[in-house]
Amino acid sequence: MAEIIQQEKGGGGKKKAKKLLPHMDMTPMVDLMMLLITFFMLTTSLSKSKIMEIMLPEKIRDPNAAPPKISASRTLNILLGPDDKIYWYPGGVDAEDYENLPPVIETDYSAEGIRALLLDRNTTLFRTINDFEQQVLEGKIRISQDSVAASISKLKSDDDTGPIVLIKAYDKADYGNFVDILDEMNICGIARYTFMDIAWYERQMVERAAGLPITPATAAN
């Protein structure tokens, strides 16, 4: 294809044995290489997928054990609703007062939605971590790369200003929402967050806010 072989006309009477360099036609080899490359490109994945670690609280097996006490003023309840919506309310629900459920506030997974809220609540810690990272980058703090992560988790565990976020998923939420909200916790540097089962009254709060039929409270809840 790339080469048109033309017979040289033998001029003159005497035949002279020409010394030709042994020439190899590389075209088939190029074809073969192309084929192999195409094959490998199609069958392999270049970027390795990443993992996100999450720890869930241990299930309390003893039915009489009291749930751990947390201060209501720092608590932020995030309910993952249907249609990529988030409903949140601060504080706790009074166990005696189920008639007056606190109103929920609707937001979404965008940067202006839940991220702005979380950053607003977590400003102090976020700023501390940010400053620390900046100083490491600028070389003002000289520590090894390995201990940066350890120092940040130390900053997080020492923090007592940030919110305690309780994440609860409504039945109609999807897995993408779940990963998104955990990702948002990492982005905003929330020190304390956990994932919990949704309570029956919270399910009702979501349903009321989203205009869905309300499931009555049952013994199972």
Next chain:
Amino acid sequence: MPKIKLPTKSPRIDMTPMVDTFAVILIFLLLTSQMRSPEPTSVDMPFSISETPTPDFNSMTFLISNEGQVFFNVDNGPDTLLKFRREILQEMGNQYNIEFTESELRMFEKYPSPIGVPMQQMKEFLNADMSARKSMEVGIPIDSTDNQLGMWILYSRQVNPAVKATIKGDSNTEFPHIKKVLDILQEKNVNRFNLITNLEAVKINLDEIQQ
């Protein structure tokens, strides 16, 4: 004056540099990539900012399809000589009174992708050919009456105590499907999970947001 006739030369292109280039690209691709193993269901993974790469061994993967079918995969451990998969299948066979032959065990040991077959059909599945297998994969039973996924978790952890749970789900899967798997894992005292995600870059500036 006679015209000077230039001898018509054949347009000859030397292909050698091209071969060299392709060889370099080929070697690069071979070294940087890993084979994509075929999966019984296609999942659209969610995005996160996490940069931790997926571990190469010591992980059991739960692939959860859009309809809530669960597929299970576990690796052979840090050394292929350990043959963890084989031991796990043997233990599972003991539990459900199924005797696996040597060739079936070897087939399971080498099987590259997640499996979603009830134990009762496992023998048949391992002996079937590729095309017949697809229709047999209905997902591992996870009901409380026949919790085979729990058994898989139990024996995987027994055979390889260092194994870590990894969940791979579609971002559109309804959460209750995932919750069921999480509950079974927690029943077996697994509280630390890895969620498989794709990388997404997010950069935030605190001052910009607050203004």
